[in-house]
Amino acid sequence: MIGPLIGEALRAMAANRMRSALTMLGMVIGVGAVIMMLAIGKGVEDSVRASIASMGSNLFMVVSGAPQSGGIRMGSGSAPTLTLDDAEALMDLPGVVAVAPSSPGGAQVVVGPTNWSTSVTGTTPGYFTVAEVKFGEGQPFDESDVRGATRVAVIGPSLAENLFGGDSPIGRTIRVNQSPFTVIGVTEPRGQSIDGRDQDDVVIIPVTTAQRQVFGTQVIGSVRFVQVKAEGPEVMERLQGDMETLLRDRHRIRVGQEDDFSVRNMTSIMNAAASTTAAMKLLLGAIASISLIVGGIGIMNIMLVSVTERTREIGIRMAIGARRRDVLWQFLLESIVLSLVGCLIGVLVGVGGARAVANATELKPVVTAGSVMLGFGVAAAIGVFFGFYPARRAASLQPIEALRYQ
Amino acid sequence: MAVIELTGVLKDYTTEAETLHVLKGIDLKIEAGEFVAIMGPSGSGKSTLMNILGCLDVPTDGVYRLAGSSVGELDDSALAGLRNRTLGFVFQGFNLMARSSLEDNVALPLVYAGVSRADRNQRARDMLAKVGLEGYARSLPNRISGGQQQRVAIARALVGQPAVVLADEPTGNLDSTTSAEIMKLFERLNREEGVTLIVVTHEQDIAAWAKRLVLLKDGLIQYDGPIPPEFRRNE
Numbered sequence: 001m002i003g004p005l006i007g008e009a010l011r012a013m014a015a016n017r018m019r020s021a022l023t024m025l026g027m028v029i030g031v032g033a034v035i036m037m038l039a040i041g042k043g044v045e046d047s048v049r050a051s052i053a054s055m056g057s058n059l060f061m062v063v064s065g066a067p068q069s070g071g072i073r074m075g076s077g078s079a080p081t082l083t084l085d086d087a088e089a090l091m092d093l094p095g096v097v098a099v100a101p102s103s104p105g106g107a108q109v110v111v112g113p114t115n116w117s118t119s120v121t122g123t124t125p126g127y128f129t130v131a132e133v134k135f136g137e138g139q140p141f142d143e144s145d146v147r148g149a150t151r152v153a154v155i156g157p158s159l160a161e162n163l164f165g166g167d168s169p170i171g172r173t174i175r176v177n178q179s180p181f182t183v184i185g186v187t188e189p190r191g192q193s194i195d196g197r198d199q200d201d202v203v204i205i206p207v208t209t210a211q212r213q214v215f216g217t218q219v220i221g222s223v224r225f226v227q228v229k230a231e232g233p234e235v236m237e238r239l240q241g242d243m244e245t246l247l248r249d250r251h252r253i254r255v256g257q258e259d260d261f262s263v264r265n266m267t268s269i270m271n272a273a274a275s276t277t278a279a280m281k282l283l284l285g286a287i288a289s290i291s292l293i294v295g296g297i298g299i300m301n302i303m304l305v306s307v308t309e310r311t312r313e314i315g316i317r318m319a320i321g322a323r324r325r326d327v328l329w330q331f332l333l334e335s336i337v338l339s340l341v342g343c344l345i346g347v348l349v350g351v352g353g354a355r356a357v358a359n360a361t362e363l364k365p366v367v368t369a370g371s372v373m374l375g376f377g378v379a380a381a382i383g384v385f386f387g388f389y390p391a392r393r394a395a396s397l398q399p400i401e402a403l404r405y406q
Numbered sequence: 407m408a409v410i411e412l413t414g415v416l417k418d419y420t421t422e423a424e425t426l427h428v429l430k431g432i433d434l435k436i437e438a439g440e441f442v443a444i445m446g447p448s449g450s451g452k453s454t455l456m457n458i459l460g461c462l463d464v465p466t467d468g469v470y471r472l473a474g475s476s477v478g479e480l481d482d483s484a485l486a487g488l489r490n491r492t493l494g495f496v497f498q499g500f501n502l503m504a505r506s507s508l509e510d511n512v513a514l515p516l517v518y519a520g521v522s523r524a525d526r527n528q529r530a531r532d533m534l535a536k537v538g539l540e541g542y543a544r545s546l547p548n549r550i551s552g553g554q555q556q557r558v559a560i561a562r563a564l565v566g567q568p569a570v571v572l573a574d575e576p577t578g579n580l581d582s583t584t585s586a587e588i589m590k591l592f593e594r595l596n597r598e599e600g601v602t603l604i605v606v607t608h609e610q611d612i613a614a615w616a617k618r619l620v621l622l623k624d625g626l627i628q629y630d631g632p633i634p635p636e637f638r639r640n641e
Binding site for chain 1: 457463489490501506515517518519523547
C-alpha cells in the first residue's frame with residue numbers, strides 16, 4: 001500500500017514543481033539553520049573546552065599587586081609583591097600538587113640568520129605539572145637548572161617549526177635577547193589559551209635565568225604570578241582560604257588592610273565560561289528551531305491548499321474503493337516526503353554553510369552526527385505533525401460531496 | 407439471486423428549514439447480467455438513487471442488499487471495501503487521474519484491493535486492450551480524446567471484475583458518434599462478458615441501448631419494464 005502511495009506523492013510534487021520547491025525552501029532554511037547554528041555553538045564550546053584542558057585542571061592563579069601607592073590603587077600584577085619564596089611556601093600547604101611561579105615577557109629569538117618575536121616565560125619545573133605539558137621531544141628542565149640559573153629552554157612546536165624548519169631543535173642553541181640557550185625539549189601542540197595566546201609559540205626557561213639574564217627585574221626573586229595546582233576539586237575551597245591566610249601572614253598584612261595579591265580559582269572561572277557557551281549553543285539552536293516550525297507551517301499551508309484543489313480526486317479515489325486511512329496516508333506521505341527532501345537539502349546547506357563560516361571567520365564550526373540526526377528527526381516529526389491536519393481533512397471528506405466538487 | 411435488491415428504500419435530507427423526502431419508497435430488484443437504464447427528470451431522485459446503489463450514501467430507511475451484504479449495516483471502511491470489490495463507476499466527466507498513465511489509472515482500484523504490482527499492470531493492460539486501447543498504456547489522459555478517456559474509465563470500472571457497473575451520464579460530455587461507440591462497448595460487454603450494467607441518463611437514444619428501463623418521478627418508480635418501442639438507438 002505504502003509503495004504506490006510514495007510514487008503518488010512524488011508525482012504530485014513533480015506536478016507542482018515551483019510550489020513544492022518553495023514549500024521545501026522553508027524546511028531547507030530551517031534544517032540548514034539548525035545544523036549551522038549547532039555547529040557554530042559546538043565549535044565555540046569545543047574551543048573553550050580545549051583551552052580549559054590545555055590550561056590544566058584544579059588550578060589557582062595567584063597574582064601580585066592591587067597595592068595602594070599614596071591613595072592610588074594599582075591593578076593586579078602592577079607591583080612585584082610575590083616572590084619565589086612565596087611560591088615555595090605555597091607548595092608546602094596540604095593539598096597542593098605543584099606550583100609554578102612565572103615571569104612572562106616578550107623577546108626576540110635568533111637562530112643563525114632567522115629571528116622571531118615570541119613570548120618567553122621564566123618558571124620552575126612545577127609549570128610542566130601545572131599546565132599538564134606533554135613533550136614531543138626532549139625533556140623539561142629540573143630544579144637544579146633553576147638553582148643554577150642554567151641557560152636551557154623548552155620551546156613550543158610552532159616556534160620550533162619557525163626557527164628550525166623540519167630539523168630537530170634538541171641540543172641546538174637559540175639566542176634570547178642576546179643570551180644563548182640550549183634547547184632541551186619541545187612540547188606537544190597545545191593550541192590557544194583561553195585568552196587567545198598561541199601556547200605553541202613560546203620559550204620556557206628557568207625563572208632564575210629569566211630574571212638575571214633576559215628581563216632583569218625590579219626586585220630580585222619576585223614573580224608576576226604563581227599558578228597553583230590542587231590535588232582535586234574537593235580541596236579547592238579550603239585551599240583558597242589557606243593560601244590567602246598564608247600570604248597575608250608572609251606579607252605582614254594586618255587585619256583590615258587590603259591584600260597585595262589576589263587568588264583566583266581558574267577552574268570555576270573556566271566552568272562559568274563553559275556553561276556560558278553551552279547556554280549560547282542552546283540559544284542558537286532554539287532560534288534556529290523557530291525557523292523549522294515556520295517551515296512546518298508552510299508545509300501545512302500548502303497541503304491544505306492541495307487538499308482543497310484535489311477534493312474531486314479524493315472523491316474519485318473513495319468511489320473506487322479508497323478507505324479513509326488510504327487517503328490519510330496518501331496526504332501524510334506527501335507532506336513527509338516534502339519535509340524529508342527539504343531536510344536532505346537542508347543538511348547539505350547546513351554543512352556547506354558551516355564550511356563557509358569556517359573559511360570566512362576564526363570560528364571552527366563542528367557539524368556533529370547528533371545535530372544532523374536531530375535536524376532530520378525534527379523535520380520528519382514536523383512533516384507528520386503539520387501534515388496530519390490536512391490529511392485528516394482529506395480523509396474526512398464525504399465521497400458524494402467530494403465527487404460533486406468542481 | 408438478485409445482485410441488487412432494494413426494499414422500501416427511503417431517503418430524507420434534513421435542512422434547517424425543512425425535511426426533503428427525496429426517495430419515498432423504492433422497491434427494485436436487478437439480476438446479474440441485466441442492462442438497466444434509469445431515467446427521470448431533474449429532482450426525481452435519480453442521483454440520490456445512484457448514490458445509494460453506489461454505496462456512497464446509505465438509505466434513511468429500508469433495506470439495500472448488494473451482492474448479499476446489507477449496506478445499511480456497514481461502516482465507512484466496509485463500504486469502501488464493498489465499492490472496491492463489487493462496484494465499478496463510470497462518471498460523466500471521466501474523472502481520470504491527470505498525472506497518472508492510463509495503465510496506472512486503470513490499475514488504481516487494484517491498488518486499494520492490495521493486488522501486487524506485476525499483477526495489477528498485467529490486468530490493466532488486458533483491460534485496456536478489451537476497450538480497444540492497446541498500446542496506450544504509458545500515455546497520459548490529456549493526450550487522448552474524450553471518447554478514449556471514457557473507454558479508460560470503463561476499463562478502470564471493470565478491472566476489479568465487479569458484480570455491477572454503475573454509469574452516471576456516461577455520454578454526457580461526448581458527441582453523438584462517440585456516445586454511440588461508448589454505448590456499443592457497454593452493450594458488447596454486457597452481451598459477451600455478462601457484465602451487470604446500470605446507466606443513468608436523461609436521453610432516450612442512450613437508454614434505448616439497455617434492455618430494461620426504470621423511470622423515476624418524485625421519488626417513486628413510475629415505470630419498470632422493457633424499453634418502450636418509441637426509444638431509438640442513435641446508431
